[in-house]
Amino acid sequence: MSIQRLEAGRRMSGAVVHGDTVYLSGQVGNAGDDVTQQTVTVLERVDALLAAAGTDKSKLLQATIWLADMNDFGAMNAVWDAWVDPANTPARATGESKLAAPDYLVEIIVVAAR
Incomplete structure (x- = not known):
């Protein structure tokens, strides 16, 4: 089975497609x-990478959300709730973590089907 890497860089790829x-x-x-x-x-x-991979947010399987401060949970959720497909919500986890740089307040990782 082939592996396709989108926005591949020296350290990581923006997305990796394996099968579907x-x-x-x-x-x-x-x-x-x-x-x-x-x-x-x-x-x-996320929308742009999913589109480049031939899919969209209606096919999300899982989302992991990291916040630098859980006090931002409500503000992040307001945006998430307006964006996510309400008929196709993914399995999701949200936690607090020190992110790669102090100015980053949220990081989102998703897995989707094609």
């Missing part, structure tokens, strides 16, 4: 933006 499963790397927003805008940016990037 699409794995996205963790997506982050623009440093300095608030958590609401970072979440909007992240989900726009």
Whole structure:
């Protein structure tokens, strides 16, 4: 079975397609933006990568969301709830973690079917 790598770089790929499963790397927003805008940016990037892989958010299987501060849970969820397909919500986990840079407030990782 073939493996396709999208936006492949030296350290990681933006997405990897194996068979009918699409794995996205963790997506982050623009440093300095608030958590609401970072979440909007992240989900726009998720949409773009899923489209490049031949799928969309209606085929999400799993989402893992990392927040730098769980106090931002409500603000992030407001954006997520407006974006996610309500008929096809994925399995999801959200936790608090120190992210790669202090200005990143949210990171989202998804797995989807094609």
